[in-house]
Amino acid sequence: MSATLDQQDEVVEITATGFDNTDAKAQHPGAPRITNPYLAGRREWNERYGDLITRAQNWRTAAFLSGAANLLLIFGIIAVAMRSHIVPYIIPIDSAGRVINAAPADQASVADERMVHAAIFDWVQAARTVSSDQQAELRLIDKVYSMLGKGAAAQTYVTEYYRANSPFDRARTQTVTVDIHSVVNSSDKTLEVEWQETTRDLDGQVKETETYRGSFTTTINPPNDEQTARLNPLGIYITHANWSKVL
Numbered sequence: 001m002s003a004t005l006d007q008q009d010e011v012v013e014i015t016a017t018g019f020d021n022t023d024a025k026a027q028h029p030g031a032p033r034i035t036n037p038y039l040a041g042r043r044e045w046n047e048r049y050g051d052l053i054t055r056a057q058n059w060r061t062a063a064f065l066s067g068a069a070n071l072l073l074i075f076g077i078i079a080v081a082m083r084s085h086i087v088p089y090i091i092p093i094d095s096a097g098r099v100i101n102a103a104p105a106d107q108a109s110v111a112d113e114r115m116v117h118a119a120i121f122d123w124v125q126a127a128r129t130v131s132s133d134q135q136a137e138l139r140l141i142d143k144v145y146s147m148l149g150k151g152a153a154a155q156t157y158v159t160e161y162y163r164a165n166s167p168f169d170r171a172r173t174q175t176v177t178v179d180i181h182s183v184v185n186s187s188d189k190t191l192e193v194e195w196q197e198t199t200r201d202l203d204g205q206v207k208e209t210e211t212y213r214g215s216f217t218t219t220i221n222p223p224n225d226e227q228t229a230r231l232n233p234l235g236i237y238i239t240h241a242n243w244s245k246v247l
Contacts, residue, residue, distance in 0.1 A: 113185070115234055115236070116191070116218055116236055117183045117191070119147065119218075119234055119236040120183055120191050120193060120216055120218070120236075120238075121180050121183055121193075122143070123143070123144065123147050123216075123238065124178065124180060124193050124195060124214065124216075125178045125180065125195075126140040126141075126143045126144050127140075127144045127158065128176065128178045128195070128197060128212070129167075129176055129177065129178050130167045130170045130171055130174065130175050130176035131167075131171060131175060132171050132175050132202065134168065134171070137167050137168065137171065140167075141162070141167070142231075143231075144158060145158075146231035146232045147232055147236060147237055147238055148237065148238055149219065149237040149238065149239045152237070152238070152239040152240070153239065153240050153241075154216075154217075154238045154239055154240050154241040157240075157241050157242060158241065173201065173202065174199050174200060174201055174202070174207065175199070175200050175202070176197050176198070176199050176200075177197070177198050177200070178195050178196070178197055179195060179196045179197075179198070180193065180194075180195045181194045181195055181196060181211075182194045186215070189217055189218055189219065190215060190216065190217045190218075190240075191215070191216050191217075191218065192213065192214070192215055193213070193214050193215075193216060193243075194211065194212070194213045194214075194246070195211070195212055195214075196209060196210070196211050196212075197209070197210050197211075197212060210245055210246075211245070211246040212243050212244065212245055212246060213243065213244065213246050214241065214242060214243030214244075215240075215241070215242055215243075216238050216240070216241050217238065217239050217240040217241075218236055218237065218238055218239065219236075219237050219239050220234075220235055220236060220237075221235045221237055222234075222235040223235050
């Protein structure tokens with residue numbers, strides 16, 4: 001009887017100290033279940049916070065996957081936007097409204113004869129006009145030089161003409177208007193232009209009327225940047241120019 005009580009006291013003492021109950025049960029099969037405070041605390045932690053930690057990890061994983069998918073979509077949209085699916089066409093028509101030819105804009109020839117004629121028409125008017133409006137005259141001169149080949153003979157010819165006949169000096173006493181009579185091809189690159197110039201004083205009274213004839217050689221060099229395209233969108237340049245009064 002005394003031995004039995006001593007064994008029970010030993011089991012209770014082990015329980016109080018918090019040792020693992022595995023060996024105790026093996027040594028004392030009839031002893032009550034012994035609880036380890038460390039294991040109990042860990043079990044309580046897992047039950048209380050384990051689900052929260054798991055859910056947080058799941059949300060982080062979902063957020064990462066969502067962000068990666070959004071990045072892929074953004075790059076995909078940019079790639080699609082950079083690929084143009086619209087092909088512009090130029091469709092010229094004749095005077096009767098019939099289609100002459102149709103081709104994509106990147107295949108259409110800029111060296112259409114009518115375009116060249118219109119460009120030379122405007123250029124001669126800009127080069128020979130004298131305006132009393134200084135800002136308007138500056139714009140005309142800018143237009144003239146935008147169609148002159150850099151370093152070409154035409155550039156030298158026009159610069160010397162302006163030095164000898166400054167439109168700003170002439171505008172102090174007179175103005176000149178230009179009326180183009182004809183623009184015809186003398187070869188595939190050279191055009192002959194005939195025009196009439198009317199000189200007026202500052203009161204608008206006609207002082208004289210003269211006829212001129214000029215020869216202009218052109219070349220085509222389509223623009224490859226936005227600034228050049230604004231100044232000379234067709235890329236038509238004059239490489240040789242000369243004119244004289246028709247007596």
